[in-house]
Amino acid sequence: MRLLTRNKVLILFLILCSVFSATAAEIWVSTNGKDTNPGTKASPLATVSMAMRKARELRRLKDPSIKDGIHIIVTDGTYYLNEPLFVRPEDSGTPESPTTIEADANARPIISGGLEIKNWKKSTILINGQKKANVWVADAPQKAGETVNYRQLWVNGKKAVRAKSTSGNQMDRILSWDAKTETCWIPFKDKSIKYEPGMEMFIIQWWSTANLRIKNIEVQKDSARLSFEQPEGRIQSEHPWPAPWISKNNGNSAFYLNNGISMLNEAGEWFLDKKNAKIYYIPRAGEDLTSAKVTVPVLENLVEMKGTIDSPVHHFNFKGISFQYSNWLRPSQQGHVPLQAGMYLLDAYKLQVPGTPNQANLENQGWVGRPRAAVEVNYADHNQFEWCRFEHLSSTGLDFNKGTNHNTIKGNLFRDIGGNAISIGVFSEEAFEAHLPLVIKDEREICSDEVIADNLITNVANEDWGCLGIAAGFIKNLTIEHNEISDVAYSGISMGWGWTHTKNVMENNKIVANKIHHYAKHLHDVSGIYTLSSQPNSRIEENYIDKVYNSPYAHDPFLWLYLYTDEGSQGFTIKNNWIATEKILKNNNGPEGNIWENNNPYVSTKIKEAAGIRAPYAALTKEAIIDEAWGLQELPKSVAIEMIGSDFDIEKVKSTIKGFRIVGESIYQWKNHLVIYGKMNQPERTKRKLALAYPSAQIKIYEKPIYDFQNFERCKDSKPASEWENIVLTANLVEDEKLQKEYIDYHTTQFEKWPEIAKGFCNADFQQLQVFKNGRQLMLVISIPKGESLDKLNPKTTENNPRVDDWNALMKKYQTGIEGAKPDETWIFLNKVNVEERK
Numbered sequence: 001m002r003l004l005t006r007n008k009v010l011i012l013f014l015i016l017c018s019v020f021s022a023t024a025a026e027i028w029v030s031t032n033g034k035d036t037n038p039g040t041k042a043s044p045l046a047t048v049s050m051a052m053r054k055a056r057e058l059r060r061l062k063d064p065s066i067k068d069g070i071h072i073i074v075t076d077g078t079y080y081l082n083e084p085l086f087v088r089p090e091d092s093g094t095p096e097s098p099t100t101i102e103a104d105a106n107a108r109p110i111i112s113g114g115l116e117i118k119n120w121k122k123s124t125i126l127i128n129g130q131k132k133a134n135v136w137v138a139d140a141p142q143k144a145g146e147t148v149n150y151r152q153l154w155v156n157g158k159k160a161v162r163a164k165s166t167s168g169n170q171m172d173r174i175l176s177w178d179a180k181t182e183t184c185w186i187p188f189k190d191k192s193i194k195y196e197p198g199m200e201m202f203i204i205q206w207w208s209t210a211n212l213r214i215k216n217i218e219v220q221k222d223s224a225r226l227s228f229e230q231p232e233g234r235i236q237s238e239h240p241w242p243a244p245w246i247s248k249n250n251g252n253s254a255f256y257l258n259n260g261i262s263m264l265n266e267a268g269e270w271f272l273d274k275k276n277a278k279i280y281y282i283p284r285a286g287e288d289l290t291s292a293k294v295t296v297p298v299l300e301n302l303v304e305m306k307g308t309i310d311s312p313v314h315h316f317n318f319k320g321i322s323f324q325y326s327n328w329l330r331p332s333q334q335g336h337v338p339l340q341a342g343m344y345l346l347d348a349y350k351l352q353v354p355g356t357p358n359q360a361n362l363e364n365q366g367w368v369g370r371p372r373a374a375v376e377v378n379y380a381d382h383n384q385f386e387w388c389r390f391e392h393l394s395s396t397g398l399d400f401n402k403g404t405n406h407n408t409i410k411g412n413l414f415r416d417i418g419g420n421a422i423s424i425g426v427f428s429e430e431a432f433e434a435h436l437p438l439v440i441k442d443e444r445e446i447c448s449d450e451v452i453a454d455n456l457i458t459n460v461a462n463e464d465w466g467c468l469g470i471a472a473g474f475i476k477n478l479t480i481e482h483n484e485i486s487d488v489a490y491s492g493i494s495m496g497w498g499w500t501h502t503k504n505v506m507e508n509n510k511i512v513a514n515k516i517h518h519y520a521k522h523l524h525d526v527s528g529i530y531t532l533s534s535q536p537n538s539r540i541e542e543n544y545i546d547k548v549y550n551s552p553y554a555h556d557p558f559l560w561l562y563l564y565t566d567e568g569s570q571g572f573t574i575k576n577n578w579i580a581t582e583k584i585l586k587n588n589n590g591p592e593g594n595i596w597e598n599n600n601p602y603v604s605t606k607i608k609e610a611a612g613i614r615a616p617y618a619a620l621t622k623e624a625i626i627d628e629a630w631g632l633q634e635l636p637k638s639v640a641i642e643m644i645g646s647d648f649d650i651e652k653v654k655s656t657i658k659g660f661r662i663v664g665e666s667i668y669q670w671k672n673h674l675v676i677y678g679k680m681n682q683p684e685r686t687k688r689k690l691a692l693a694y695p696s697a698q699i700k701i702y703e704k705p706i707y708d709f710q711n712f713e714r715c716k717d718s719k720p721a722s723e724w725e726n727i728v729l730t731a732n733l734v735e736d737e738k739l740q741k742e743y744i745d746y747h748t749t750q751f752e753k754w755p756e757i758a759k760g761f762c763n764a765d766f767q768q769l770q771v772f773k774n775g776r777q778l779m780l781v782i783s784i785p786k787g788e789s790l791d792k793l794n795p796k797t798t799e800n801n802p803r804v805d806d807w808n809a810l811m812k813k814y815q816t817g818i819e820g821a822k823p824d825e826t827w828i829f830l831n832k833v834n835v836e837e838r839k
Helices: 006-023 048-060 232-238 330-334 605-610 618-623 650-660 683-693 737-748 755-763 790-797 802-814
Strands: 026-029 070-074 078-080 085-087 099-103 110-112 114-117 136-139 176-178 183-187 200-205 208-220 223-228 254-258 269-273 278-281 294-297 303-306 316-319 322-326 338-340 343-350 364-369 373-381 384-386 389-393 396-405 408-410 413-417 422-424 451-453 456-460 470-472 479-481 484-488 493-495 510-512 515-519 526-531 534-541 544-548 560-565 570-575 584-586 595-597 637-644 663-670 673-680 698-702 707-710 724-733 768-774 777-785
Touching: 026 048, 048 070, 048 085, 048 099, 208 232, 208 330, 208 338, 223 232, 232 343, 294 322, 294 389, 322 373, 338 364, 373 389, 389 396, 396 413, 413 618, 456 618, 515 526, 526 534, 544 560, 560 570, 637 683, 637 768, 637 777, 650 663, 650 673, 650 683, 663 724, 673 683, 673 724, 683 698, 698 768, 724 737, 737 802, 755 790, 755 802, 777 790
Parallel strands: 026 070, 070 099, 078 110, 085 303, 099 316, 110 322, 303 373, 316 384, 322 389, 373 396, 384 408, 389 413, 396 422, 408 451, 413 456, 422 470, 451 479, 456 484, 470 493, 479 510, 484 515, 493 526, 510 534, 515 544, 526 560, 534 570, 560 584, 570 595
Antiparallel strands: 114 294, 136 278, 176 183, 183 223, 200 208, 200 254, 208 223, 269 278, 338 343, 343 364, 637 673, 637 698, 663 673, 707 768, 724 777, 768 777
């Protein structure tokens, strides 16, 4: 071997260094590259991990080329990972010189935690009566001599369905649950379903679901008793909230069984036979398994950005990168029984004697764990995810867990995600009881000053239905603004944790100008925006929330909301949110209260138009998913229900109708007439419930008003009041049917032929005036701004407006008093019942 002189070696080294330094600020990665290459555009690397190593070395050596930052440029293609990318403190940049992993111009590189399944063949064995041509089979991938486990499978980017006991979107309902024996009885008419190790039960329970591994199925005629593996069998039966329910009104908890080859019988279903290392799939129409791209997830975590409290990762960015195909194995290993927002219970039980030092009436204890995420961030600040795509992920998409601050998540797409699209903040440490306020000594542990803006979040929580678009735990100075969220199984955004009014680390959080629509697809006790616990100086403003899915299996079909401040919520200003109707819930809020202003459909249309994603990210909105085939909730309509009888117990009446979630519910009474007025869904169900409570009462429904004046529709420059007071009156029409028809005709054409009447109502600032009819009887509701009086406002209807007097005189010939009225009485004022005064 020829030896170079020392001088020649030095010259060659300097030449190489100068060439490398001239281009080192750009490190290129390509699927056609090699990790032995220098990483130039002409000679790129093969993996992002090697590019990160080279960038780390440049920083260690303080190479002058990094003065303006390091750009790891990734060209088009899919980059399959064998292990997660690990972003360390040593990878950090500076404000002037950040490190950015970014897509090449017009490229959409994919970092994938999955692998492709190839060499599909038609099955040679008959499965569940299916034609052999219908079922396809492939060898299951193996690693270290074991079959790779996974719970999801995608065909051409569309998620397939793990073989289950019900078809399509249908579910069955449990018969009973025995907490003592930790067993459940279910209907079991389909005897073709056979018990197999690994089978699971998926069950809806209130605001969450559970995945339970089945230990045994004991069949008795058309029923079966299920027992479950541990620890989920014990946790599922001991934890009080949320739990399975039994309901005569709405049906018991819905469920299905899954993960058994005996249930593989529908197009789009698949099954992994781990024992024999085979995958079975029944193609959907149009799918050709000889050419289809079939992907299964392997890695649970694709990227881990993790520093320490004293050495956080900082100034490290991702731009234009797609993160795809993450796994989620916990349900297969230990079951999955969440408390809320996907946080699964490690232990939970009901207290025999209620009360804790923090909450005197608390009945339950729970400790939770946190699901894995495709991208996990801990102890990191001043980092950014922009223009990225998070797709086909089995659990959480992006998770900022602990010790993060001043990070930005903007202009990204989150789509087809099994859990939360974004989780941020601690949701109780595993050793920390979930109902305790988080108070810490070192504030660097808290997620603070984060910005989540202009992201599209769509088709998420499609595995764990109790998850959300954005789930925030114990956080402060958080800004969630101008995001669009759609096609969510549960709520859009939740912020807060702990169920407590006690002071904690949370403060100065804001949820502003987001567009949330088509949510609550599977669960109820749900809201567009939901909060928990004390959060001083926090704001929820100028959001646009609309279009709520109609879940056929909800435990409480009326418990869907636009805004929901749950237990302990206090310190919020909630105003100028556009919602389709005032369907909100203030549940056990903290004693310091919240400020509510102008949350209704009358807020400025500019707020509605401005909500959602802004430029330059607005094109993301085209990728929003809306399930047009799925039904929507009908908005509650104004209805009056009249009860005629005696001895009405107001508290009993209110208790009877409580579950129907009547918006703006008020009760009025005159002699033996009791009237319930508000916005209702399905008033016939309400009537039936009242009839059971008061079988001797006559009950009448007044709906679909024959006249409906709305201030915001009829009055120029209308600014409806934020709160209304309703005045309810009743009268009869005369017995002459011809005159009754004339009365209705007058009201049907009043806006066109008597426009002065509506003008008078505008002058008087009537917010609403509705006339209902049932038989001959009329029910009149006049809504005025709260704090005003009808005696003061009513004369304004006739000021410089004599046609109103003409109208009133004309109407007299059609009206008469109801039974019990005095001879000179026509319209009877019903008195509003103040429940507090009656206690």
